[in-house]
Amino acid sequence: MKGFPDFQNKEGRLVVGECTAKDLAATYGTPLYVYDEEALRRQARTFVNHFKSDSYKARILYASKAASFAALIRLAKEEGLNLDVVSEGELYTALAVNFPPDRIIFHGNNKLDRELEAAVEAGIGFVVLDNLSEARRLSTIADKAGQTVEVLLRVNPGVEAHTHDYIKTATSDSKFGLGLATAGEALQVIQGLPGLRLRGLHCHIGSQIFADDAFIKAAHIMLDFMVACQGQGLSMDILDLGGGFGVFYEDGDQPIDLAPFLEGLAQDLEKEARDRGIRLAEVWLEPGRSMVNNAGLTLYTVGDIKRLADGTNYAFIDGGMGDNMRVALYQAGYTAVLADRLDDAADNTWRIAGKYCESGDVLIKGAPLPDPQPGDILAILGTGAYTFSMFSGYNRLPRPAVVFVKGKDHREVVRRESLDDIIAQDLLE
Amino acid sequence: MKGFPDFQNKEGRLVVGECTAKDLAATYGTPLYVYDEEALRRQARTFVNHFKSDSYKARILYASKAASFAALIRLAKEEGLNLDVVSEGELYTALAVNFPPDRIIFHGNNKLDRELEAAVEAGIGFVVLDNLSEARRLSTIADKAGQTVEVLLRVNPGVEAHTHDYIKTATSDSKFGLGLATAGEALQVIQGLPGLRLRGLHCHIGSQIFADDAFIKAAHIMLDFMVACQGQGLSMDILDLGGGFGVFYEDGDQPIDLAPFLEGLAQDLEKEARDRGIRLAEVWLEPGRSMVNNAGLTLYTVGDIKRLADGTNYAFIDGGMGDNMRVALYQAGYTAVLADRLDDAADNTWRIAGKYCESGDVLIKGAPLPDPQPGDILAILGTGAYTFSMFSGYNRLPRPAVVFVKGKDHREVVRRESLDDIIAQDLLE
Numbered sequence: 001m002k003g004f005p006d007f008q009n010k011e012g013r014l015v016v017g018e019c020t021a022k023d024l025a026a027t028y029g030t031p032l033y034v035y036d037e038e039a040l041r042r043q044a045r046t047f048v049n050h051f052k053s054d055s056y057k058a059r060i061l062y063a064s065k066a067a068s069f070a071a072l073i074r075l076a077k078e079e080g081l082n083l084d085v086v087s088e089g090e091l092y093t094a095l096a097v098n099f100p101p102d103r104i105i106f107h108g109n110n111k112l113d114r115e116l117e118a119a120v121e122a123g124i125g126f127v128v129l130d131n132l133s134e135a136r137r138l139s140t141i142a143d144k145a146g147q148t149v150e151v152l153l154r155v156n157p158g159v160e161a162h163t164h165d166y167i168k169t170a171t172s173d174s175k176f177g178l179g180l181a182t183a184g185e186a187l188q189v190i191q192g193l194p195g196l197r198l199r200g201l202h203c204h205i206g207s208q209i210f211a212d213d214a215f216i217k218a219a220h221i222m223l224d225f226m227v228a229c230q231g232q233g234l235s236m237d238i239l240d241l242g243g244g245f246g247v248f249y250e251d252g253d254q255p256i257d258l259a260p261f262l263e264g265l266a267q268d269l270e271k272e273a274r275d276r277g278i279r280l281a282e283v284w285l286e287p288g289r290s291m292v293n294n295a296g297l298t299l300y301t302v303g304d305i306k307r308l309a310d311g312t313n314y315a316f317i318d319g320g321m322g323d324n325m326r327v328a329l330y331q332a333g334y335t336a337v338l339a340d341r342l343d344d345a346a347d348n349t350w351r352i353a354g355k356y357c358e359s360g361d362v363l364i365k366g367a368p369l370p371d372p373q374p375g376d377i378l379a380i381l382g383t384g385a386y387t388f389s390m391f392s393g394y395n396r397l398p399r400p401a402v403v404f405v406k407g408k409d410h411r412e413v414v415r416r417e418s419l420d421d422i423i424a425q426d427l428l429e
Numbered sequence: 430m431k432g433f434p435d436f437q438n439k440e441g442r443l444v445v446g447e448c449t450a451k452d453l454a455a456t457y458g459t460p461l462y463v464y465d466e467e468a469l470r471r472q473a474r475t476f477v478n479h480f481k482s483d484s485y486k487a488r489i490l491y492a493s494k495a496a497s498f499a500a501l502i503r504l505a506k507e508e509g510l511n512l513d514v515v516s517e518g519e520l521y522t523a524l525a526v527n528f529p530p531d532r533i534i535f536h537g538n539n540k541l542d543r544e545l546e547a548a549v550e551a552g553i554g555f556v557v558l559d560n561l562s563e564a565r566r567l568s569t570i571a572d573k574a575g576q577t578v579e580v581l582l583r584v585n586p587g588v589e590a591h592t593h594d595y596i597k598t599a600t601s602d603s604k605f606g607l608g609l610a611t612a613g614e615a616l617q618v619i620q621g622l623p624g625l626r627l628r629g630l631h632c633h634i635g636s637q638i639f640a641d642d643a644f645i646k647a648a649h650i651m652l653d654f655m656v657a658c659q660g661q662g663l664s665m666d667i668l669d670l671g672g673g674f675g676v677f678y679e680d681g682d683q684p685i686d687l688a689p690f691l692e693g694l695a696q697d698l699e700k701e702a703r704d705r706g707i708r709l710a711e712v713w714l715e716p717g718r719s720m721v722n723n724a725g726l727t728l729y730t731v732g733d734i735k736r737l738a739d740g741t742n743y744a745f746i747d748g749g750m751g752d753n754m755r756v757a758l759y760q761a762g763y764t765a766v767l768a769d770r771l772d773d774a775a776d777n778t779w780r781i782a783g784k785y786c787e788s789g790d791v792l793i794k795g796a797p798l799p800d801p802q803p804g805d806i807l808a809i810l811g812t813g814a815y816t817f818s819m820f821s822g823y824n825r826l827p828r829p830a831v832v833f834v835k836g837k838d839h840r841e842v843v844r845r846e847s848l849d850d851i852i853a854q855d856l857l858e
Contacts (some may be wrong), residue, residue, distance in 0.1 A: 065786050068825055070855035086786040089825025092848040096857060108824075110732040110745035110784040133733040133803065173741045175782040175791065181738050303539040304562040309610050312602045316539035325821060329757055329789075353604040355539040357494050357515040360758075362604065374562065392754060392821040395537075396497055396518025399854065415854045419521040424853075425828065425844045426499035428525060 001342075003248035003335065004294055004381050006039035012343035014379055016297070017405040021339035024403060024410060025299045025377045031319030031400040032299045033388050033414075037075065038406060039295035040384075044079035047287055050262035055270050056280040061105055063243055063288030064090050066385040070097050071404060071413035072292070077103075082125070084286055088115045095122060105240075105284075107202075109176055110134070116141050120149060128152045128202045128240065130177060132186045135193060142195030152200045152240055153190060155183045157221040159205045159214055176204070180225055187234050200238030200282070201226065207289065210246040212256050216265065220272060227276045237281035239269075245290035249382050250333040258290070289385035296384020298323065298400070299339065302376040303355070313350050315372040320354010321361040322397050324383060325390040328360050336367045339377040344370035352378065356395050388414070396422050430771075432677035432764065433723055433810050435468035441772035443808055445726070446834040450768035453832060453839060454728045454806045460748030460829040461728045462817050462843075466504065467835060468724035469813075473508035476716055479691035484699050485709040490534055492672055492717030493519050495814040499526050500833060500842030501721070506532075511554070513715055517544045524551060534669075534713075536631075538605055539563070545570050549578060557581045557631045557669065559606060561615045564622060571624030581629045581669055582619060584612045586650040588634045588643055605633070609654055616663050629667030629711070630655065636718065639675040641685050645694065649701060656705050666710035668698075674719035678811050679762040687719070718814035725813020727752065727829070728768065731805040732784070742779050744801040749783010750790040751826050753812060754819040757789050765796045768806040773799035781807065785824050817843070825851050 001007045007016055014021040016036050024034055047060040061082040064073060068090050074097040076083060083099055085091045086108035094104055104124040106115070109131070116138050119127060129135045129151050142149045154177030178186055183201075191198045205218045219241055229236060246255045266283075273280045300317035307313050326332040336352055338344070346368035354361040363380060372378065391399045398417035403410055430436045436445055443450040445465050453463055476489040490511040493502060497519050503526040505512060512528055514520045515537035523533055533553040535544070538560070545567050548556060558564045558580050571578045583606030607615055612630075620627045634647045648670055658665060675684045695712075702709045729746035736742050755761040765781055767773070775797035783790040792809060801807065820828045827846035832839055 065824055070852060070857050087784075087824045087826050089827065089848060089851045093825060093852055093855065096852055096855070108784060108786045109782070110747065112732065112747055112784070131733055131735050133735075137733075173737060173739055174788055175735075175743055175745075175780070176788065178735075179738050303541065304560055304566075306560050306562075306604075306607075308602060309608050310602055314604055316604075318539065318541055325754075351604070353538070355516075355537060355541070357537045359603055359605065389825075390821050390823045392819050394819045395494055395516045396522060396818075397516050398518065413856050415856060417854060419518060421854065422518045423499060423522055423525055425846060425850065426522065426525070427842050427844060428499050 001381070003253065006036045006295055007297065007381060009342045012341060014337060014339040014342055017410070018408045019405050019410055021299055021379050022377050024405070025301065025339070027410070028401050028403055028412060029416065030299050030301045030377070031323050033296060033383065033400055033402040034299060035292070035296045035384055035402070035404050037404045040072070040075055040292060041079055043291055043295060044076065044081055046258055047262065047285065047291065048080060050259045051266050051285055053266050053270055053283070057282040058266060059282055059284045061284055061286045062291050063286045064094070065389060066288030067292050067389045068093050069388065069402060069414045073097050073099055084288070088118050091115070091118060091122065091124070101125065113137060113141065120145050120147055126150045126152060126199065128154055129190065130154050132189060135186070135190045135196065139193035139195045148195055148197050150197045150199045151190065152202045152238060153178065153183060153187055154202045155180055155225070157203050157205065157218045159218040159221065184229060184232060187229060188232070191234060198234070198236060200236045200240060202240035202242065204242030204286070205244060207244045208246045209244045210254055210256065212261050215241070216268065219265070219269060223272050223276055223278060226278050230278065237279055238284065239280055239282070240284040240286065243286040243288055243290065245287055247290050247293045247382065250335050293385035294382045296382070298380045298383040298387065300378045300380070302372045302374055302378050305372060305374065313348050314353050315350045315378070316353055316355060317363070317378055318355055319400065320356045320363060321358065322356055322392045322394045323400055324363060324380070324387045325392055326386055327363050334364055334383070335381045336364050336369065337379050337381065338369055338372060339379045341370050341376070347371040356397070393422065398422060430810070432682065435465045435724055436726065436810060438771045441770060443766060443768040443771055446839070447837045448834050448839055450728055450808050451806050453834070454730065454768070456839070457830050457832055457841060458845065459728050459730045459806070460752050462725060462812065462829055462831040463728060464721070464725045464813055464831070464833050466833045469501070469504055469721060470508055472720055472724060473505065473510055475687055476691065476714065476720065477509060479688045480695050480714055482695050482699055482712070486711040487695060488711055488713045490713055490715045491720050492715045493523070494818060495717030496721050496818045497522050498817065498831060498843045502526050502528055513717070517547050520544070520547060520551065520553070530554065542566060542570065549574050549576055555579045555581060555628065557583055558619065559583050561618060564615070564619045564625065568622035568624045577624060577626050579626045579628045580619065581631045581667060582607065582612060582616055583631045584609055584654070586632050586634065586647045588647040588650065613658060613661060616658060617661070620663060627663070627665060629665045629669060631669035631671065633671030633715070634673060636673045637675045638673045639683055639685065641690050644670070645697065648694070648698060652701050652705055652707060655707050659707065666708055667713065668709055668711070669713040669715065672715040672717050672719065674716055676719050676722045676811060679764045722814035723811045726808050726810045727812040727816065729807045729809070731801045731803055731807050734801060734803065742777050743782050744779045744807070745782055745784060746792070746807055747784055748829065749785045749792060750787065751785055751821045751823045752829055753792060753809070753816045754821055755815055756792050763793055763812070764810045765793050765798065766808050766810065767798055767801060768808045770799050770805070776800040785826070822851065827851060
């Protein structure tokens with residue numbers, strides 16, 4: 001299907017792997033998060049196989065904040081990916097599936113002492129430092145544990161990607177990292193701290209980036225900055241360029257064509273590093289959304305239908321803003337289909353509203369659809385990233401189950417919350 | 430403290446009940462949701478004692494979507510409140526503390542069959558219907574169970590409260606309820622459906638309303654509509670006016686003075702009903718936010734401090750957008766204080782950012798504060814509503830504990846999520 005090559009239309013029916021969406025909904029109930037396992041693996045291989053170099057080690061890190069649950073992290077392990085975690089909870093999930101600690105990188109601003117201690121204890125590969133006071137805290141923790149932690153520093157190259165304010169991360173007043181003007185001094189301090197071994201720099205210019213020139217431009221600025229650092233006696237050989245590659249959500253989105261882009265980027269970096277006389281030991285990319293989003297969809301059951309006097313047509317679904325916060329948070333756009341009526345022409349424009357007790361709980365303002373009927377399965381496509389992971393328990397609605405489909409097979413990989421799960425932390429006495 | 434009469438400044442220290450915020454943070458850790466139990470009870474009594482009538486039964490329903498957990502629902506029970514629930518999960522919470530079912534009202538759009546069945550089985554007091562197809566579904570379910578369910582219909586009086594788009598609920602294209610133009614016809618059908626007993630009308634004009642005239646205006650429109658309905662042979666004697674009373678979050682907010690407003694409203698409704706020749710058996714109000722918000726605050730620990738070259742000062746806290754989605758969702762404003770330094774003059778304007786891996790995770794853009802130090806306890810005041818209840822597990826950070834303070838005593842009423850809780854639904858095999 002357009003923008004979603006891994007989902008098929010077979011005689012008007014939406015098919016994931018070799019399973020119809022309708023059968024999956026009947027088996028597991030709705031709302032339901034569904035991933036095509038083969039599509040996830042293909043996308044992992046696209047990154048691993050096309051971002052390669054003979055002159056440096058190319059690492060692909062899955063940014064697990066996009067979606068973190070045991071089965072997905074295990075898949076990332078099996079595909080040889082490295083892993084970004086931003087919390088003790090994400091680290092715990094990774095360790096629960098025996099993800100090799102040396103392939104884990106700890107990210108984020110304001111890592112807690114407890115989290116840094118857990119990271120050091122697990123022996124994870126790298127910590128990307130956000131600022132100098134964090135560097136000092138980690139130094140104390142590592143030194144006390146008698147260990148040396150390899151670190152990078154997050155810096156802001158000052159390149160703006162054209163994206164939503166909330167997910168634009170490298171502007172001058174970003175909460176993340178340090179500006180280039182002040183980073184040099186911080187790096188000098190970090191290089192001298194016990195328990196730390198300075199290895200390189202990280203940047204992340206934003207999310208849902210459609211223009212590859214912004215990405216390349218940021219990379220060159222980073223290389224220039226590495227040259228300047230070298231001149232000041234700072235020894236660094238890892239460049240982490242972050243992620244942020246855009247995906248297709250709805251008509252008009254034009255994602256970067258990954259395979260040629262990644263190959264071009266890998267070569268460009270070889271040349272640009274050589275031209276600047278920099279020895280790069282490793283270059284990292286951190287896809288999150290672009291790794292998992294378009295292998296996923298959410299299935300809902302259509303409930304009540306309401307046609308208002310002003311012409312607005314509402315189709316209510318059994319989930320909404322809690323299982324997909326992105327619309328209320330970012331006014332994100334999505335594509336909806338009726339899973340068993342793909343070949344039916346659109347009758348009207350439908351507003352797809354959830355069942356959360358809030359006016360803003362509308363997932364799509366106007367979707368051209370054949371008139372939905374109660375009981376129809378409605379699929380929202382491309383929900384593999386930042387839906388499960390941002391789930392809100394608002395209205396005490398249960399978190400949906402997650403299902404992996406592999407050809408004819410399917411299995412629950414996260415079970416649906418029960419009513420008892422919902423009140424599990426409430427103390428009743 | 431200004432806007433928060435239940436929190437005290439004692440020699441520069443923030444005190445809830447007779448406990449310092451700092452001691453609570455030390456005992457239970459941070460982030461921590463804290464409620465003053467006495468303040469909750471006082472607010473419940475303000476509603477119950479000031480909204481009274483000799484000519485109709487005045488019911489106060491706590492809208493539990495504002496904050497639903499066992500201890501709070503038990504408190505609502507003890508204070509004689511009635512209860513709004515909008516899901517099976519909220520109903521389950523209420524039943525877990527033996528909330529009398531006949532004092533529970535089921536609300537919301539697109540209630541699922543499963544939820545309606547649970548409501549009928551529990552024998553709850555009333556269902557507020559959103560639309561006709563829901564009415565038909567409930568009729569079938571009630572009839573099959575051999576029961577008669579008392580119902581109200583939600584209608585839109587077309588009054589706009591000045592509030593955020595997402596929480597403005599009675600405009601003509603709202604997903605909730607039916608417009609007055611079409612409601613009459615629907616009521617005729619509902620009155621004839623087996624298993625249902627039509628009792629009245631519900632409206633809710635919005636949230637965080639500061640102008641009492643909007644509320645009164647909506648009430649009069651509803652009474653006029655009841656007259657019109659009476660003329661068409663529709664028998665209804667309950668009027669549910671919803672909630673939406675604004676609270677103080679930050680300087681400039683001027684909430685309605687509840688006690689006189691409620692007394693005036695109660696009298697006004699007596700007179701207006703009498704003038705129209707309507708016999709009102711019951712009038713309901715549904716405070717949610719205004720019942721609990723300002724009895725609550727959230728405690729955080731200040732972590733890293735970052736001063737950017739452009740003059741932006743960041744103080745990072747150990748929570749953020751996950752435990753308070755309202756800022757990212759509605760650009761909501763809040764008041765922050767350093768819990769042990771209330772008497773210190775502000776040194777600078779501080780941006781209070783959380784530890785979620787997202788640029789938008791900023792709880793306050795510019796708070797005038799004495800320069801925060803790592804380890805300081807920072808309190809955000811007035812977080813009793815729509816914070817715990819909207820909690821998002823983003824970044825796999827644990828949901829904070831909830832503590833009730835009563836004078837010198839304090840107790841955990843919701844325990845903090847553990848790492849094992851976070852992965853509890855992940856299937857590891």
